[in-house]
Amino acid sequence: MVALLVIDDDKTLLNLYHQMLKRQGYRVHTADSGEKGIRMFENGDYALVITDLVMGGMDGNCVADYIRQSEKGVVPIIGISGTPWKAHVRHFDAVMAKPVSMKDLVASIRLLVGCSSEGGAPLGVRQAVQP
Template identity: 30%
Template sequence: MSNRILVADDEPSVLKVVKYYAEKNGYRVDTASDGESALRLFQDATPDLVVLDIMMPGLNGFEVCEAIREVDIRVPVIFLTAKGDLVDKGMGFKLGADDYVTKPFEPEELIMRIGTCLRRRDAFPVERKNPGVIDLGDLSVDLSSKTVVVRGAEVSLTAKEFDLLAFLAQHPTEAISRVRLLQGVWGEDYIGDSGVVAVVVRKVREKVEENPAKPHHLLTEWGYGYRLV
């Protein structure tokens, strides 16, 4: 069965174009013109991927994404943003966004990104015993209670340590750049030393890895960033 996509945008022309190209590529498509309708469709249609315009009447894209993440941490979310808008991408990634596409965009590019997000999700399934809980082997991250359990025992993390681990956990096995981590965890307005990412990664490893010098979960992608497996 083909994947189902929910597209939410207050511009009818965008909905028409995305629906046409997505259906042309074999996807089933539901559309919504505002945030409230998007949430209702998400609950009713249970899509495999969501495309969200950020600036919508009523609930904006960030608010819709936050509501979605309360019940589903795995469905890919792609944000649409108008060129020139001052958008806090750090906030979007922190809420669990998988990608951004800037308007105006080439429909083929959006379809390509949709396919990439779906393949990534299917290639690296994450067991979900409860909504909001990400289980990666002997490492469990509860996004709702902000608790982490490793090998059956709860570990104590600072707020920033948890935010970094949770950000990586929402993109399992994906290599995340240091810049993206800095934006997603500390925010785009952060003006401190970028080396803070490596410092917090080291502290997290000391708490979740059996041997921090030879990590099993929080891996380094040399010259780029980090990956959680």
């Protein structure tokens, strides 16, 4: 099962992402701050990270920068925000505006991870998505 890490300081949205992505067959771990997300990233093995951009403390740009400098290899990152223009796009594989369509989010995850949530055959070439 493909493991995802979702980071957002809005606990209602975090719960929504968790429920919707779990229904799609993903193993979903959540963090309610950038700092907690980084700790979980360091201690886990995630196929993809989804992060809000604007959060108190460590924001999504800092989270993405940290992940890009990590020795864990290339991990796709999707940034989600009501202010997507604040994303340092060089750090993200995709940036999506809130409110995000779950259908579009799942399509982006499948494209970036390169396989279905059930671990099936590759879906094709990994590329940046900016719906």
